[in-house]
Amino acid sequence: MKRLLLACSLFLCALVAQADPVLKKQVNAFVDRWHSDAAHARPAYFDKIAKDGIYIGTDKGEHWRRDEFKTWAKPYFQRKSAWAFKALRRNVYFSEDKSMIWFDELLDTQMGTCQASGVMRRKGDSFEIVHYQLSMAVPNEVGDQVTRLIRDFEAKEGWKGGPK
Helix, strand or coil: CHHHHHHHHHHHHHHHHHHCHHHHHHHHHHHHHHHHHHHCCCCHHHHCEEEEEEEECCCCCCEEEHHHHHHHHCCHHHCCCCCCCEEEEEEEEECCCCCEEEEEEEEEECCEEEEEEEEEEEECCEEEEEEEEEEECCCHHHHHHHHHHHHHHHHCCCCCCCCC
16 A cells, blocks of 8 residues: 555656746756856856755765765865766656755766756745765666675775775
């Protein structure tokens, strides 16, 4: 029964998302600008993340609150481009009252194809990113090789698990 209710809820959310193309367009424009801010090393990138927002990067040690992330990323934002993510596909969903938005996206990046998901909330006439998680899209056919590489890397003496 719980599964049926969850499936129905997700289906209804998808219908709501389809029922408001204007909001979907606004969300896409906001996230595209956010990615553009990073691609052009504009500090406005961090203003689009909620003060209590979380950013989870591809390394298992990359789990930051906004201000920690900003401090870590400072050297990248002193260049012409911090990182460049271009959405190949994005699915957008939102709550019935349209105050909470979540999305998933397939990205073209300097790391190859990545996947990400995010949660946003309305902030006045705009939005703020509350949670974002980025991951590399590893084809299943090479998953065993990647797993082996990670296991061997982590077995190295002194490895502490990422930039934090």
